[in-house]
Amino acid sequence: MKPLKIGMVGLGRLGKRHAENLALRTPGASIEAACSVVPEELEWAQERLGVKNLFGDYGAMLVSADIDAVFIASSSAVHAAQAIAALKAGKHVFCEKPMGISIQECLEVEAAAAAHPKSTFMVGFVRRFDPSYRYAKELIEQGAIGEPFLVRSQTVDLDEYAAFQVGFVPTSGGIFMDMNIHDIDLARWYLGDEVNSAYAIGGSFVHPEFAQVMDADNTCALLTFSTGKMADLSVSRTAFHGHDTHTEIVGSRGILKIGITPVKNRVEIFDSFGARKPCVRDFYERFEEAFRAEAAAFVECARSGATPIVGARDGTEATRVGFCLTESFRKGRIATIRR
Ligand SMILES: NC(=O)c1ccc[n+]([C@@H]2O[C@H](COP(=O)([O-])OP(=O)(O)OC[C@H]3O[C@@H](n4cnc5c(N)ncnc54)[C@H](O)[C@@H]3O)[C@@H](O)[C@H]2O)c1
Missing domain, CATH: 3.40.50.720 (NAD(P)-binding Rossmann-like Domain)
Structure with a gap:
């Protein structure tokens, strides 16, 4: 070929x-x-x-x-x-x-x-191409946790990138569209369902400049799906320990947890600061593979x-939810999703 x-x-x-x-x-x-x-x-x-x-x-x-x-x-x-x-x-x-x-x-x-x-x-x-996230999908398909009904997922970046991210807001669509969009896609993928309402809160707790562009540096979002399934998604741009993306899928017979502690590798450091594990620094280090x-x-x-x-439908649905979360955050009320 x-x-x-x-x-x-x-x-x-x-x-x-x-x-x-x-x-x-x-x-x-x-x-x-x-x-x-x-x-x-x-x-x-x-x-x-x-x-x-x-x-x-x-x-x-x-x-x-x-x-x-x-x-x-x-x-x-x-x-x-x-x-x-x-x-x-x-x-x-x-x-x-x-x-x-x-x-x-x-x-x-x-x-x-x-x-x-x-x-x-x-x-x-x-x-969806990360080995751990793919393995979780396979386990769900095998029925390992029964029927999945709740996804908890977060995307968290180091505070030192905040200055770059403020400049990114005008072309990125904002925090929900730019960062939470990955968690939205995962929730749809793992729950096999579409979102019908969205609610978001947030604030600029560390960097007021995000509020000036109608965005936030930390947010929480709740989604309900057509079957009543749920997602609880959050974002932070202000972490000091590392890039901390992790996800939990709760099912009727068990829970899958993916990357709860964002360790760089299997090394632990024992020194005058205590016993600790180095973290991954950014999204690329975490998801290079x-x-x-x-x-x-x-x-x-x-x-x-x-x-x-x-495919394209996944792209539309994720943007639809990201857009509704942005609306909900700015207007302070639940957004109902219409198709
Ligand atoms: N999948 C992920 O985890 C992930 C992570 C980071 C960024 N992204 C996405 O990747 C995209 C780029 O992000 P980035 O961090 O590299 O941004 P960046 O600002 O560093 O780069 C943007 C690039 O777009 C180019 N560009 C802008 N307008 C253009 C045009 N009209 N024609 C041709 N080129 C144009 C610029 O020249 C620049 O090369 C964004 O959409 C972002 O959401 C995805």
């Missing part, structure tokens, strides 16, 4: 990691072109990965580069438009989360994906025609 020729879109904090994975570690993938609005990032792609076809304009890349697929890791606000344009140009599409920051634009992506069934379309809900598996899965699906485990 010929390698999948990819146009990389966005070469920022995450795009560079994806580009390295695709170019250096993913069998059957080849980066033929790269697009970024930041000239230094294009220079990086040329120097680090030897990419020759460089574009500051996405439309120009779609028209003139010899590519089969685009791998979108640009700002969230442009994901949907870029995904739709690529589908219309006959390309396979990997789209980072969130698929879009409004429900309407997600519905338009979904329609474009349905209209181009030969193009593979996948959304970057990376936790999952990011590689995700890239490999997209390339494999695009080359073989297999259907990805996470």
